[in-house]
Each structure stands twice: as C-alpha cells, then as structure tokens.
Amino acid sequence: MSLRHAVLGLLAIKPSTGYELTQRFDLSLSHAWQASHSQVYPALAKLETDGLVEVLSEGARRSRTWGITPAGRNELRDWLVESEVDRGQRNESGVRWFLFQLLDPADRREVIEREIEYTERTAAMLGSLAGRTDDPNPLEPSIDLGQRINAVMLEWLHDQLDGLPGDDER
Amino acid sequence: MSLRHAVLGLLAIKPSTGYELTQRFDLSLSHAWQASHSQVYPALAKLETDGLVEVLSEGARRSRTWGITPAGRNELRDWLVESEVDRGQRNESGVRWFLFQLLDPADRREVIEREIEYTERTAAMLGSLAGRTDDPNPLEPSIDLGQRINAVMLEWLHDQLDGLPGDDER
DNA sequence: GCCATCATGTAAAAGGTTACATGATTTT
C-alpha cells in the first residue's frame, strides 16, 4: 500500500487540507497515482493515529490543515530508500501494445494515430511545465524524464506507422 | 476492468488452460498486468457465460483448454480500437521519482544506483528476448519500445548521478 | 436568498490479493 506514502510525500512537500490533497493528487500525481477524497480522509485519520501526520491549524468551513510529523518523515524516507520497489505495476497501455499485433493494419493505424495525438499533447503540456525559468523547479528532473520518454514514444509510434503495409499500394 | 480483455487477448494469441493462462500472465505480461489463478478461473467462467470464450477440449487432470469465440474477438477488437485508454494508471515508480527530490544527496545516490542496476538487468533481459533471430517475433515492436524506454531511463539515471553534489569535495 | 464551491465524511459495490482446500498425474 503506498497511498499512505503518497499522502506523506505530498504533505512533506507542503501542508494541506484533505480537500487540497485530493486536488494535488489530481494535478501533480494523476499520471502516477490517483486518490479521491473518499480515500484521502480515512487515510489521514489512520496516519494520525499512527502519529505520522498532525493537524497544524483549523480554518474556515471546518477545514483542517495537515502536516507531516518527524516520525512521518522517517517513515517516508524509509519507504523511498529502504523498501523494495513494486515492479508488478498494472499498466493498461502495456497490455494494449502487447496485443496490438492482433489487429489488422487499418485498426493499427487508427490506434497509432490516436496515440500520436495524445503523445503530442503530453509533450506540449510537459514543455509548458518545464519552460518556467522563473522558479528553480524541484520537479525538473521528473519532468525531464517524462519529456525524454515521451520523445522516444513518439519516435517509436512513427516507426510503427512507417512499418504498416502502405495504403498507396494496390 | 481489463482483466477480461487481457484474458481474451492471451486466448486470441493461443488457446490455453486456466493454469497455462496464469503462467502466461506471469511470463509475458507480468510487466503490464498480473492475474493469479484465483482471478483467472472466475474470469473464464464469466467470459463463458458471456459467450466470449469456449472450451475447446478437455485433457488430463480435469484440465480444460479454452479458446476465444468470434464474439470474443469482436469484444477484444472493440476494446483495443474503440475504447478510451485508461491513462490514470497507477505507477509506484512514478510516485517515487516525484518524491525523490525530498531525499538528501546520499539517499538519492543510493536510490539511483539501485535503479541503474535494475535497469541494466532489464536491458539484458530485453536484449536476449530481441536477439532471437530464428523466429519472426510478433512481439518485436513492444520489445523494441521497451528497449528504447530502458535506454533513456539509463541515460537519465546517469545524468541524475552526475548532478549530485560530488563526494570528492571537502 | 440562491448558487457555486469548499470541505468532510460514510456506505455500497467492485476489483484484487492471500490463504485455504482438494484432487490428479508424473517423477523420483
């Protein structure tokens, strides 16, 4: 279970209310982890009983701002450094590309073109994230990685398109 | 739910018993999808009532070999071509790299080195898969993609290592 | 005063993992 670690991590970056955490899962972690508020609130309650997070302040509308405790930082650090990475992560795109070969050329073309569009949109999004020279962005490394992977993905997709039986033949 | 589609896909490649399917999930799809036998058997039963798979033959030890029906092929094709890709795939490594910045340089070095080892092992494994020139491998494209992504990953990891505060300073 | 949004929670249903259970065949 790494929902708790994702929550700890987000709180280590910045204290937040449960509501804000839900938004941050959507904005900055949606490509890697999702959690809706119905998971976040119980998770915070559990982390509190474990002494890993604490309420820093209470605000309007019954809101509570949570922060990570020193014990929470230890737990997070141990997870990141000492624990085994779970490599058996489910990946729907992986399944799709694995089964891709079963499609006839016309369908393959359609799938590839759809994916090229998506990849180009992602590239643009990553580009705008990286382009902010004003602040020294601590996320720069993972954005950079995303851009590099996106680039090879695009290349590969075009190679796959080129490899299709040409529609100029008769 | 794409467990059903993964099962349909594997059966579209080759008819199998439930037991063999479990093994094939482990061998060829473990990087993208896992399913244990306790998931596979009920899934086959469900797919049968839906008319998407059928028993082709019964063998020793009460074993039954399943195949995909024409309706099953339609369902699989529709999923691959017509349905939206679920992009919100959970990715523990993604979370880890996102939170990576929170670690101090010594810990970062440890994590990167561990990851370089893993990536090199993966590269070797992919290389041996791709090196089989004897059969025209229909999985070649996804192996190729895996190799390319692995290569940028390795580059990025070395760049991250180089970017760490040097331990030659005093 | 009404609506949108902020804010927090619980409950039901679906999906997935681990453990339990059993029997048949092959290998040693």
Add this chain to the structure above:
DNA sequence: AAAATCATGTAACCTTTTACATGATGGC
C-alpha cells in the same frame, strides 16, 4: 510410496471506485 507439479476452485480480507450525504462560506 512419497514428493513435486499440474490443475481447479472458494473464502476472507484488503483496496479502490462510485454513490450517497451533509454542512459552511462567499459571491451574485
């Protein structure tokens, strides 16, 4: 004959998603 492996299934538990439910505040 015992052990390993093939082969299938169910049950309990945990996690995740979707739906239900409610109240507070700020802007119009």
